Amino acid sequence: MTFARPPFIEEIRAEVQATTHRQRMQNSMRTQLRRNPDNDLFKIKTADKWLADDYGKPIARKLMGSLWHEHELCILFADTNLGKSVLAVQIGCGLAKQSMMEPFGCQVDEPLKVLYIDFELTTAQFRARYTHREYGLHHFGEHFIRAEFNPAGSNPILYERYDDYVQDNIESAIKSTKAQVLIIDNITCIGSQTGNSTGALPLMNKLKALKSKYKLSVLVLAYTPKRNIYQPITVNDLQGSKMLINFADSAFALGQSCTQPGLRYLKQIKQRNTANDYGASNVCLFQIKQELSFLNLEFIGYDTEHNHLQRPGTALSEETKGRIAELSQQGLSNRQVADNLKISVATVKRYK
Structure with missing residues (x-):
């Protein structure tokens, strides 16, 4: 007399088999990667070797003054x-x-x-x-x-x-x-x-x-x-x-x-x-x-x-006033507009 396994047992078995297969694939890939030192997570050399290997290489050129250099x-x-x-x-x-x-x-x-x-x-x-x-x-x-x-x-x-x-x-x-x-x-x-x-x-x-x-x-x-x-x-x-x-x-x-x-x-x-x-x-x-x-x-x-910068007690810039109107039209409350622009609720009400 045979008994059918409940469906959830079959699901567990399938999951275990799939997980095992994934693990085997991952281990196999790790083994293959280890064969090539260029794929190691860390490249290890003495500090003197690092300096010697890099000595004489061209200095990174400026792309945008001191803000951004080549290969950055x-x-x-x-x-x-x-x-x-x-x-x-x-x-x-x-x-x-x-x-x-x-x-x-x-x-x-x-x-x-x-x-x-x-x-x-x-x-x-x-x-x-x-x-x-x-x-x-x-x-x-x-x-x-x-x-x-x-x-x-x-x-x-x-x-x-x-x-x-x-x-x-x-x-x-x-x-x-x-x-x-x-x-x-x-x-x-x-x-x-x-x-x-x-x-x-x-x-x-x-x-x-x-x-x-x-x-x-x-x-x-x-x-x-x-x-x-x-x-x-x-x-x-x-x-x-x-x-x-x-x-x-x-x-x-x-x-x-x-x-x-x-x-x-x-x-x-x-x-x-x-x-x-x-x-x-x-x-x-x-x-x-x-x-x-x-x-x-x-x-x-x-x-x-x-x-x-905006100074406390001075009138807001036209752009900030525009941002108040823009955010208000999007449905934000006075409090939400104030929090978004880092200004007081009273200021929002004044320029809304």
Whole structure:
């Protein structure tokens, strides 16, 4: 007489067999990787050997003055609608045409192939920024390549995590374009958990691995939500975990000046290979400007950050007033608007 096993017993047996198979595959792959020392997690040499092997190699060239050097992983962060995408395109276009923006020096003596992965703008929105009714379309040249996110992309059935699927497609784009510079707009779109150290660590490790593997210079854009407009910009303003900054080679931020509409300032936040040339005492001032068919940030001088922060007791800037109206129209309460902009509820009511 035979007895059929209950369905849940069969499910447990199948799960155990599948797990065992996965473990065997993982162990087999680890064994194969160990055969090649180049795939080891750690490369071990004496300190003298490290120095001797690196001696005589060319020094990393400046891509954007002291803000960003060749083969660095750099982060550019700013609040929404301040022009960080405009700045990133301007930087990429400059490297692709071998003409860098003022006032930053560039030591590259040949055009670089730039891959700009755009998770933010549609084709129509991008065209609107770089088209003029009289002068037509802006010419970026063959070295500036833009990749636009396709929401209807193929279903990643071979991936357990969508983030892995996106990151693997980025690597494929790097290989197919032979890019030397990678710009990603923005980092939250390639890692769904960048707001905590658990999610930020593997993402930054992946970017650093791509940087080393393909000898890339990488610039990633990020947000500064709920920034206090009365305080200077710091690493604490970067959205999510400080792990992002900790693993970056360099970082700079774009801030809003409270002195006049459209005025921005750029501040150096982190650097490893150079001095801090553009800190709080010497920020760079820019005005967003449409030059023929090219939207860009025009350099107008230097100043201290303190002179461009909102001061208690003074009237809010026109842009901050606009942000109050914008957030209110989105349905946020007075308290939520105040918390978002780091101002009082009474101020929100006054300018709503």
